[in-house]
Amino acid sequence: MSPEQYPLLSKITYPSDLRKLRLEQLPNLCEELRNYILEVVSKHPGHLGSSLGAVELTVALHYVFDTPEDLLVWDVGHQAYAHKILTGRKDRFETLRQWGGLAGFPDPQESDYDTFTAGHASNSISAALGMAVATKELGEDRNVVAIIGDGSMTGGLSFEGLNNTSSFPNNLLIVLNDNNMSIDHNVGGLNKYMVDITTSKTYNRVRYDVYRTMKRLNLIDERNRRGILRFNNSLKGLITRQPNLFEGFSIRYFGPTDGNDVIRTVEILQDIKDMKGPKILHLKTIKGKGYKPAEEEATVWHAPGKFEVASGKRIKGNTGEAVPPNYQEVFGKTLVELARQDERIVGVTPAMPTGCSMTYMMKEFPQRAYDVGIAEEHAVTFSAGLAKGGMVPFCNIYSSFMQRAYDQLIHDVAIAKIKVVFCLDRAGLVGEDGATHQGAFDLAYLSTIPNFKVASPLNEHELRNLMYTAYKGQDGPMAIRYPRGKGVLVDWHNEPKLLPIGKGREMQRGEKLAFLTIGPVGNIVKKVVDRFKDSDNKLVGWYDMVFAKPLDYDLINDIMQNYDAVITVEDGIIRGGVGTQILCYLMENGYKGQVKRLGIPDQFIPHGSQDQQREYCHFDAESIYEQALKMLNL
Numbered sequence: 001m002s003p004e005q006y007p008l009l010s011k012i013t014y015p016s017d018l019r020k021l022r023l024e025q026l027p028n029l030c031e032e033l034r035n036y037i038l039e040v041v042s043k044h045p046g047h048l049g050s051s052l053g054a055v056e057l058t059v060a061l062h063y064v065f066d067t068p069e070d071l072l073v074w075d076v077g078h079q080a081y082a083h084k085i086l087t088g089r090k091d092r093f094e095t096l097r098q099w100g101g102l103a104g105f106p107d108p109q110e111s112d113y114d115t116f117t118a119g120h121a122s123n124s125i126s127a128a129l130g131m132a133v134a135t136k137e138l139g140e141d142r143n144v145v146a147i148i149g150d151g152s153m154t155g156g157l158s159f160e161g162l163n164n165t166s167s168f169p170n171n172l173l174i175v176l177n178d179n180n181m182s183i184d185h186n187v188g189g190l191n192k193y194m195v196d197i198t199t200s201k202t203y204n205r206v207r208y209d210v211y212r213t214m215k216r217l218n219l220i221d222e223r224n225r226r227g228i229l230r231f232n233n234s235l236k237g238l239i240t241r242q243p244n245l246f247e248g249f250s251i252r253y254f255g256p257t258d259g260n261d262v263i264r265t266v267e268i269l270q271d272i273k274d275m276k277g278p279k280i281l282h283l284k285t286i287k288g289k290g291y292k293p294a295e296e297e298a299t300v301w302h303a304p305g306k307f308e309v310a311s312g313k314r315i316k317g318n319t320g321e322a323v324p325p326n327y328q329e330v331f332g333k334t335l336v337e338l339a340r341q342d343e344r345i346v347g348v349t350p351a352m353p354t355g356c357s358m359t360y361m362m363k364e365f366p367q368r369a370y371d372v373g374i375a376e377e378h379a380v381t382f383s384a385g386l387a388k389g390g391m392v393p394f395c396n397i398y399s400s401f402m403q404r405a406y407d408q409l410i411h412d413v414a415i416a417k418i419k420v421v422f423c424l425d426r427a428g429l430v431g432e433d434g435a436t437h438q439g440a441f442d443l444a445y446l447s448t449i450p451n452f453k454v455a456s457p458l459n460e461h462e463l464r465n466l467m468y469t470a471y472k473g474q475d476g477p478m479a480i481r482y483p484r485g486k487g488v489l490v491d492w493h494n495e496p497k498l499l500p501i502g503k504g505r506e507m508q509r510g511e512k513l514a515f516l517t518i519g520p521v522g523n524i525v526k527k528v529v530d531r532f533k534d535s536d537n538k539l540v541g542w543y544d545m546v547f548a549k550p551l552d553y554d555l556i557n558d559i560m561q562n563y564d565a566v567i568t569v570e571d572g573i574i575r576g577g578v579g580t581q582i583l584c585y586l587m588e589n590g591y592k593g594q595v596k597r598l599g600i601p602d603q604f605i606p607h608g609s610q611d612q613q614r615e616y617c618h619f620d621a622e623s624i625y626e627q628a629l630k631m632l633n634l
Ligand SMILES: Cc1ncc(C[n+]2csc(CCOP(=O)(O)OP(=O)(O)O)c2C)c(N)n1
Pocket: 049, 050, 076, 078, 079, 119, 120, 121, 122, 148, 149, 150, 151, 152, 153, 179, 181, 182, 183, 287, 350, 351, 352, 374, 375, 376, 401, 404
């Protein structure tokens, strides 16, 4: 990092260096941080807009608090790039989200400054509250701060934390970083409340008048700054005629104030830092702050991929050739096609309309597509309610975020056999988001639930067939899981047809070794099978199981009788996954051949490309081929 380009930042390794700066130098430091984030993230893609918007509050927090002694708990953590840069990781920042490099989210194994696992939204208040209560219990003198966005504040877990905050002695500070955006537009009553509180013109005018008058009379000093903050709070109650939501939880509320004004944010933090009891500071920030394209199109620039900083042009690597669509696009367009046929079909997404392509449905049938905010539990039970009310809901949730809603799947859906179609996006290895976001567990956790059907398509045609089958060819809950990214068929738009429930397919007959696969990972196995074809096309067989539940036992019986060896391959955790279910069946039924299960081992797989992750897990084409050779004694 050149001192010419980054005169302040180049001298900072840790927050202790930052604290040596004068207050008036901080705006320049923020500018440098922003430029550095842009320089690196344009080449090594990651989450941009949130981190740009949080630069000032990050600098202010590390300036005022004695980190890492004081504890900062970041929610989601996609806004924490400035935090990473300022806490000893500047020189590795270029390795962001790459295999062996820095994680995209705070990670306690990466740094002492990262106090808690981050990646899934809304856990920061509970985690920080626990730390704050522990601190108090142990008589330690340290501050604990949770930093949470307006979108993440809508998650149920946040409310559970807020509700609990005043129950035990603690001095927790919650910093609410409110940019009035989630990835897409933020939704719901809380969002409206926060907009109202910010845009109350009378409140803002009176507050400003009071401040100006006091300043003119030279009445603003350290002593009465707190008095002004308190006065603002009472004023807000009087003028907006709304009780303050957070005060209602017995949490002292300060703000809203401009969180992109670093000096003002430092001053306020200094004022409230040592106040006793739980408190919340509401900062208004701009997502993408300081980079025009990101400010103008916050959703696109949430995680834009590679781009040219100067022009704001995103680099797409488009060769002009026809390429297969993303599974997400196929889901989105197929849902619209089905919805055209049946007005009972509706879509539900917890805050991921763009990510999962529910946007197609929202565009054509705005009344029949529901973004419920970051609320996976609610999304599942709400869908069950919709179904009870006569609709056919397609509830799309990322596989790893569905982990939040396991009880709802069982209690609110499966027991009563309610027909909801769950589309689990980002199933399997997801790439650069890493451990927190891997869709590793769904095949295992869904297969254990009675009354559930669980399937995964080999390709885009099969995704369409499964969506159609879930809607038209069965009753009760059914889950369809598919991965992040491109399919395999350029000509993907088939006429959807009904598939037999619980039936797999023989893709190639062989004599010695059978591959049993589920989902798109079958396309990798196909390459391996083709490689054997060159030498001996009788040696290996391949079966696409299609359903993890019910499993096709007829097919497995046939395989048992005709092959000496079986390799199962799934893009999911091995323990409890489809391979394990097949292994149990084979053993229970006296199979004497060899069995090898390939998939995600009993570990959390870190960030990197999906290819690197598959290789690490030994289910890339080469590893599968080697495994087959070994079992065939070749
Ligand atoms: C449980 C969970 N659901 C969904 C997501 C996907 N997600 C990541 S960031 C984000 C938006 C969060 O909004 P906010 O907290 O306001 O932060 P901002 O992006 O605006 O900085 C969403 C929906 C997630 N990480 N975790």
